[in-house]
Amino acid sequence: MSGVLLWVVGPKGNAASLFNLEPRTSKKQRRPRSYPRARVVSVVSAISSSVVSPSRSSVDRVYEVVLKQAALVREQRREKALDVKKPEEAEGSTGGDLLNEAYERCGEVCAEYAKTFYLGTLLMTPERRRAVWAIYVWCRRTDELVDGPNAAHITPKALDRWEKRLNDLFEGRPYDMFDAALADAVSKYPVDIQPFKDMIEGMRLDLRKSRYMNFDELYLYCYYVAGTVGLMSVPVMGIAPESKASTESVYNAALALGVANQLTNILRDVGEDARRGRIYLPQDELARAGLSDADILRGKVTDKWRGFMKEQIKRARKFFDEAEKGVVELDAASRWPVMA
Ligand SMILES: CC(C)=CCC/C(C)=C/CC/C(C)=C/CC/C(C)=C/[C@@H]1[C@@H](COP(=O)(O)OP(=O)(O)O)[C@]1(C)CC/C=C(\C)CC/C=C(\C)CCC=C(C)C
């Protein structure tokens, strides 16, 4: 039975049983003159210049989404449509107790699976916090499709069904209470569906690809599975009303935070991933360093390996530096949670 069906089970039970998780062992479009594409290319190129810059194609694809997100926020600001309801108001209009319970359950899942993120969310305003919890849960469930105990049963078709379900919840037709929390959150904040779809695309990549030829390919993967989280989060975090930064630059910083996290994640999990048949490290960079897949599987820490890893860490740090510049542009109430 497809693993996807597991997530349509009843709303009761603890987070672990609902998710059926075991404890973890471990384009192109016209661009507005105000924000020339060259700037994005230069940001990403500068970040990655220490090794290999992502080709224009990956940068273009990701930049298109950044522009879309930024345009959506500008539109909402112009129309003064960003009328974020307080939780009490939300209760009255959307069936109160059940919705509150749904959000609480999202918080429990976040607390259980991501202690550091959870602590960060505790520093947020209550309404933002619960929206981030709902986003967290959707991301975690999406990742569990390809990494969880039922991963062996997950096919591209199952991911297509998960995407159909995503479309439904964005149109106000949630399948379960976690979806209901997210449906409510995306109705209150100007969150676009594209980054969610792109995350599913990243999971499709994980099903069919286990090697990355160069950093361009890896960058696109990192965008799909983690940069997208930054783009989902900014509309909830909010940009400071006094900020003089362009909306696009804030989205770029958020994207960088996701990419930085994912690169770090990849460096941390090299051994575990390799044992599962996945090597995310760029093959051309490994070869230039005189390293092979066999060296990774052997797990021996050599000077060659140390030298290689130092360069990888340097690149991840540059993405973190890029992200840090954007944090000060966020709404004051969201800066500490992100820094934390
Ligand atoms: C301007 C500016 C800097 C704004 C900040 C915007 C912001 C809050 C960005 C958050 C970026 C971020 C923390 C991304 C998380 C990336 C991540 C951990 C991706 C993981 C991918 C798959 O990797 P893998 O399978 O190798 O990993 P595991 O071993 O399984 O862990 C993911 C697992 C995809 C799913 C992502 C999540 C479950 C995390 C989602 C997190 C949030 C919604 C919380 C963000 C909130 C705070 C407070 C940072």
Ligand SMILES: [Mn+2]
């Ligand atoms: Mn995972």
